[in-house]
Amino acid sequence: xxxxxxxxxxxxxxxxxxxxxxxxxxxxxxxxxxxxxxxxxxxxxxxxxxxxxxxxxxxxxxxxxxxxxxxxxxxxxxxxxxxxxxxxxxxxxxxxxxxxxxxxxxxxxxxxxxxxxxxxxxxxxxxxxxxxxxxxxxxxxxxxxxxxxxxxxxxxxxxxxxxxxxxxxxxxxxxxxxxxxxxxxxxxxxxxxxxxxxxxxxxxxxxxxxxxxxxxxxxxxxxxxxxxxxxxxxxxxxxxxxxxxxxxxxxxxxxxxxxxxxxxxxxxxxxxxxxxxxxxxxxxxxxxxxxxxxxxxxxxxxxxxxxxxxxxxxxxxxxxxxxxxxxxxxxxxxxxxxxxxxxxxxxxxxxxxxxxxxxxxxxxxxxxxxxxxxxxxxxxxxxxxxxxxxxxxxxx
Amino acid sequence: xxxxxxxxxxxxxxxxxxxxxxxxxxxxxxxxxxxxxxxxxxxxxxxxxxxxxxxxxxxxxxxxxxxxxxxxxxxxxxxxxxxxxxxxxxxxxxxxxxxxxxxxxxxxxxxxxxxxxxxxxxxxxxxxxxxxxxxxxxxxxxxxxxxxxxxxxxxxxxxxxxxxxxxxxxxxxxxxxxxxxxxxxxxxxxxxxxxxxxxxxxxxxxxxxxxxxxxxxxxxxxxxxxxxxxxxxxxxxxxxxxxxxxxxxxxxxxxxxxxxxxxxxxxxxxxxxxxxxxxxxxxxxxxxxxxxxxxxxxxxxxxxxxxxxxxxxxxxxxxxxxxxxxxxxxxxxxxxxx
Numbered sequence: 001x002x003x004x005x006x007x008x009x010x011x012x013x014x015x016x017x018x019x020x021x022x023x024x025x026x027x028x029x030x031x032x033x034x035x036x037x038x039x040x041x042x043x044x045x046x047x048x049x050x051x052x053x054x055x056x057x058x059x060x061x062x063x064x065x066x067x068x069x070x071x072x073x074x075x076x077x078x079x080x081x082x083x084x085x086x087x088x089x090x091x092x093x094x095x096x097x098x099x100x101x102x103x104x105x106x107x108x109x110x111x112x113x114x115x116x117x118x119x120x121x122x123x124x125x126x127x128x129x130x131x132x133x134x135x136x137x138x139x140x141x142x143x144x145x146x147x148x149x150x151x152x153x154x155x156x157x158x159x160x161x162x163x164x165x166x167x168x169x170x171x172x173x174x175x176x177x178x179x180x181x182x183x184x185x186x187x188x189x190x191x192x193x194x195x196x197x198x199x200x201x202x203x204x205x206x207x208x209x210x211x212x213x214x215x216x217x218x219x220x221x222x223x224x225x226x227x228x229x230x231x232x233x234x235x236x237x238x239x240x241x242x243x244x245x246x247x248x249x250x251x252x253x254x255x256x257x258x259x260x261x262x263x264x265x266x267x268x269x270x271x272x273x274x275x276x277x278x279x280x281x282x283x284x285x286x287x288x289x290x291x292x293x294x295x296x297x298x299x300x301x302x303x304x305x306x307x308x309x310x311x312x313x314x315x316x317x318x319x320x321x322x323x324x325x326x327x328x329x330x331x332x333x334x335x336x337x338x339x340x341x342x343x344x345x346x347x348x349x350x351x352x353x354x355x356x357x358x359x360x361x362x363x364x365x366x367x368x369x370x371x372x373x374x375x376x377x378x379x380x381x382x383x384x385x386x387x388x389x390x391x392x393x394x395x396x
Numbered sequence: 397x398x399x400x401x402x403x404x405x406x407x408x409x410x411x412x413x414x415x416x417x418x419x420x421x422x423x424x425x426x427x428x429x430x431x432x433x434x435x436x437x438x439x440x441x442x443x444x445x446x447x448x449x450x451x452x453x454x455x456x457x458x459x460x461x462x463x464x465x466x467x468x469x470x471x472x473x474x475x476x477x478x479x480x481x482x483x484x485x486x487x488x489x490x491x492x493x494x495x496x497x498x499x500x501x502x503x504x505x506x507x508x509x510x511x512x513x514x515x516x517x518x519x520x521x522x523x524x525x526x527x528x529x530x531x532x533x534x535x536x537x538x539x540x541x542x543x544x545x546x547x548x549x550x551x552x553x554x555x556x557x558x559x560x561x562x563x564x565x566x567x568x569x570x571x572x573x574x575x576x577x578x579x580x581x582x583x584x585x586x587x588x589x590x591x592x593x594x595x596x597x598x599x600x601x602x603x604x605x606x607x608x609x610x611x612x613x614x615x616x617x618x619x620x621x622x623x624x625x626x627x628x629x630x631x632x633x634x635x636x637x638x639x640x641x642x643x644x645x646x647x648x649x650x651x652x653x654x655x656x657x658x659x660x661x662x663x664x665x666x667x668x669x670x671x672x673x674x675x676x677x678x679x680x681x682x683x684x685x686x687x688x689x690x691x692x693x694x695x696x697x698x699x700x701x702x703x704x705x706x707x708x709x710x711x712x713x714x715x716x717x718x719x720x721x722x723x724x725x726x727x728x729x730x731x732x733x734x
Contacts, residue, residue, distance in 0.1 A: 054509035054626045055487060068551040069558075069567040079555040151582045171583055172541060252540040252586050253566065262584070263568075340546070343570050343579070349546070354569065357480050357547025360508040 046363065061359045062087070068354055070345045072261050083355050090350035091372060097267055097346065098333045098376070104272035105332060106325075109279025114309070116284050127280065135277040140338055142274055147266040147342040154262070157253055166246050166257075174260040175247035184238035191234035192227070199223035263344035267336065275332045282324045286317035318391045326384040330377045337373070347372060420492050420624070420631040421465065421682055429471045432458035433491035436476040436572060439597040440706040440714075441497045441517075450474045454495040456701040457516055457622050459694065460638040461493065464687040469694040478572060479547045483508055486623060493635055494623040497591065499549045504623075513635040515621040517706075518718040518727050520614035521553050522592040524599065527609050529586060534613040538563040541585040543576040545569075553616040554589055577601055580608075591618050596712045634681050641688040643730035644670055645697035647721060652700060655692040670733045677733050688733070698728060 017023065050057050062084035069079055074092045077085060115127040134142065151171050155161070160170030168175040199222070206217040235242065247257030290313050298308040340349035347369060356365045424430050434442035434454055442452040450472075459469035475491050486494045487509055497519075498504070500512040523542075525531050534557075544551050546569045558565045568585045570576045577598050580588040590598065592614060599605050622639065624632050645651075648667050650658050659671040668674040671692070672685040679685065695701060699716075706714045720726025 050509075052627070053487060056507040067555055069555045069565065071567050071569065079559055148582075151579075151584055156583050251538060255539065340571060343568055343575075345569065349569065353480060353546045353571075354551060357483070358503070358552065360483055360504070362484055 050363070056361065057364070059364055061361055061364075064359070066355065066358075068358070070350055071343070072259075072264065072345055083351075083359065086355055087347070087351050087368070090345065090347035093344070093350070094333075094336055094339075094346040094348075094372075095376070097264065097271070097336050097339070097344070101268055101271040101275070101332050101336065102329050104268065105275040105279055105328070108272055108276035109328075110283050112276060112280035113283025113287070116280065117287060131277045131280050134273050135281075139270065139274050139335055140341060143267065143270040143338055143342055146270045147263070150262045150266045157249065160249075166244070168247060168249075168254060171262060172253055172259070173262050174265065175254045175257050176260070177244040177246045178256075178258040180243045180245050182241040182243065184241035187234045187238045188231045188242070191230040195226040195228070195230035198226045198230070202226070261344070263339070263342050266342060267339050267344050271332055271335060274335070275328055278328050278331075279325060282321055282328065283317070286319075286321035287313055289320045290316045315391070319388075319393065322384060322388045322391065326381050326388075329380050329384070333376050333380065334373060420628050421634065424465055424492055428466065429473050430458060430462040430465065430493070431473045431475060431491045432461075433477045433482055433485050433494040433496055434458070434474050435496045436478060436574075438497060438573065438594060439600060440593060440710060440712045441597070442474070442476075442495070444474075444476075451705065453516060453701060453705045454497060454620075454622075456642075456695050456705065457495045457635075457639060458493065460642060460691045461635055463690040463694045464634065464638050464641075464681075464683055467684070467690060469690075479545055480571070483510065486510060486625060489625075492624075492631075497594070497620045498623055499591075500619045500621055501549060509626045510623050511626050511632050513622045513624055513632055514639045515619040515727075516639060517593065517620040519591040519593050519618040519620055521550055521589060521616040521618055522595055522614055523611040524580070524588040524590075524595045524608050525586060525611060526607055528607070531611070534611050534615070535561065535563075537565065537587055539565065540587050541566040541568055542587045542589055543568050543570065543579040543585040544589060545573050545576050546571055548590075549616070549618065550590055557615045573598060574601075591620070593706060593712070593714060596714055600711055630682055634683065637677075637681060637733075638687075638691060640730035641670065641691050641733070642695070642698040642701065643721070643728050644733060645688070645692045646699045646728075647723070647730070650692060650697060652693050652696040655689055659686070659689050666732070666734070675734065 047057060063082050065079075066081055066083050066086050067079050068086075070077055070086065070089055072093060073089045074096060075085075075089060077089050112127045112130055115123050116131065118124045118127075154169060154171040157170045157172045160168040160172075160175075162168055166177045202217075202222055203219050206219045210216055245256045247254040247259070287309075294312055294316065295308050298312045303312070336346060337348040339346040340353055343349070352365055352369045356362055359365070432455075434450065434452075437443050438452070440452055442450060442454045444450050455472075455474070458472050458474070462472045463469040475485065477485055477491075477494075477496060482494055482496050482498065483504070485491050493513075494510075495516075497517070498512075499519075500515065504510060505512055523534050523537070525537075531537065537558075542554060542565050544554060544567055551567065551569070554565070554567070565587075566585075568579055570579060573590065573594065576588060576590070579585055581602060588595065588598065588608075592610065595610050599608050599610070602608055622635055624635050645655070648658075648664065648670065650667060650671070655671060658667050659673050662668055662671075662673075665674060669677060671689045672678055672687065676685065678687040681687065684690075696704070702716065702719060703709045706712045707716070716724070716726060718727050720728065722729040
């Protein structure tokens with residue numbers, strides 16, 4: 001008895017080498033320490049080399065005056081601002097074109113994906129041609145193409161296309177009037193917020209009513225009315241406190257209003273159409289992944305094609321669509337860095353191009369730019385994963 | 397940064413760092429050719445012809461260094477670089493010297509670990525507009541869209557000038573000078589700005605060169621010259637004195653045709669010292685005695701190179717102006733070889 005107990009207790013604690021769990025912990029610790037040491041060595045080596053060659057290091061340059069102008073900026077910027085501010089300007093430009101690009105690409109991709117499955121032969125073939133042609137040409141070439149098309153076909157500023165003397169289209173960009181908000185306009189903002197909340201509340205109430213009594217209410221139209229109508233009423237009630245800053249041709253270019261530069265338009269169009277082809281294929285594969293029995297059952301219940309697609313097929317197809325869709329969004333964000341080729345002042349062009357060349361601090365700047373793209377991608381995939389989890393099949 | 401400096405000196409004691417012991421002269425002699433960074437194609441300064449033979453003022457500086465070090469001006473490998481890559485290529489050791497119409501500025505001299513080995517061309521920034529606009533002076537350019545090349549002193553000088561004159565402008569930034577010309581031609585921008593020498597060169601590339609005029613204002617100082625890495629004083633001296641040899645030769649009136657004869661028969665002790673028949677200027681640089689003679693016979697003196705590339709013998713037809721010898725009212729001045 002005592003012998004067995006002693007044997008058991010010594011067997012319960014084998015030597016470090018023989019215990020697989022202890023072994024794995026040791027090896028993993030050694031691996032982690034090895035990797036960390038490796039990166040530490042690389043880092044110190046780089047610092048030593050740069051010191052030796054007299055190249056300045058550190059992030060102090062971000063407080064120096066930049067001294068150059070940027071074509072388009074969402075925040076106020078002029079040449080006396082710092083390099084840190086050029087970083088923000090470039091970042092905002094990248095986020096802007098990525099955000100709008102994602103929206104357009106998704107809309108275009110969904111429409112084309114569904115169109116390819118249409119029973120109308122012409123529509124299906126047109127969608128197929130769109131997908132197969134634009135998917136196979138490198139994005140950089142498409143970008144140059146659209147930029148040249150935009151520049152060469154649009155007239156000069158002095159002969160621009162004129163719409164109502166307020167909207168001008170030329171090869172300097174699309175000039176639209178910008179709203180100037182005066183004193184009473186806070187009322188419009190409050191009305192807009194109230195309209196959105198009201199639409200949301202009505203949406204939930206209408207769905208609850210449908211669950212209870214089966215009666216359907218026109219949710220879309222009522223929401224639209226609330227969101228547009230309430231602010232409109234507030235606008236007139238507060239005495240029309242918005243005036244318009246209309247662009248006026250003076251000297252070389254238009255003064256006043258908002259200018260949407262042709263580089264932005266070309267970049268947006270190229271990104272949206274290119275990424276749209278991939279999204280179209282993803283949507284098509286998602287829809288085809290839903291069992292045919294689902295749409296047959298829906299038809300048997302008396303639903304037409306459009307409600308079937310909207311209410312039965314697509315919600316199930318979304319489970320297949322969302323993960324590859326996330327990848328395409330990330331691709332779009334990273335592809336927007338090609339903007340430097342056509343002169344759009346995004347993060348790579350302004351910060352990793354001009355600022356890098358003026359200060360010469362390549363390593364810090366490239367590291368910051370890479371960190372930004374990594375952060376943007378992680379945020380997008382995080383949000384999409386939340387959405388994905390919500391669309392997952394819930395067992396009852 | 398202080399703490400990590402202490403840390404890294406401790407680390408440097410442990411780990412062997414791959415810091416190149418900067419002996420570029422030995423590297424070049426071992427390789428048997430000089431690796432020279434030039435532009436991607438700028439008429440008059442560095443441009444390849446259809447058979448990939450490079451010519452230009454910057455190219456001649458490279459050829460002079462190759463002639464001095466390796467004995468033959470043709471032993472050069474040319475690496476075309478954009479304005480963004482040029483300094484990184486030099487810092488990393490990919491090229492031995494950079495001769496790419498690069499402006500000598502304080503920031504570049506101090507914070508990049510580089511040294512400027514002289515000025516081969518005194519330039520200034522100017523503007524080019526189409527004649528149709530009817531603009532006669534840069535002061536009328538308020539609100540204009542301006543095409544610029546990314547990452548150059550041009551961007552900074554432009555911003556300074558417009559800020560100083562209280563004018564506004566819209567910068568349209570491209571990667572290469574060819575794209576800036578296309579932007580200017582397509583009407584995307586009203587004005588093209590660059591160094592004056594580049595403007596004359598780019599005007600030739602336009603479809604209708606006569607449709608554009610260069611405005612009279614020169615808004616900055618742009619001393620263009622060759623660049624080498626810090627930490628290699630011998631190489632720095634070699635590049636510096638190769639350029640000075642060409643200028644001194646012009647001062648003495650020695651040309652590529654008369655140099656051989658002058659080395660043997662000249663009565664001027666200054667000429668004999670320059671060309672190596674007297675004194676030991678060459679060995680003091682680590683080179684052969686006839687280093688300057690090889691430069692002048694194979695590349696020519698400064699005025700021959702100037703006229704051939706950007707002056708009367710070229711399509712640019714730029715006058716000597718600031719680049720004349722100091723004795724003729726210009727700024728080219730080489731210290732004496734003695």
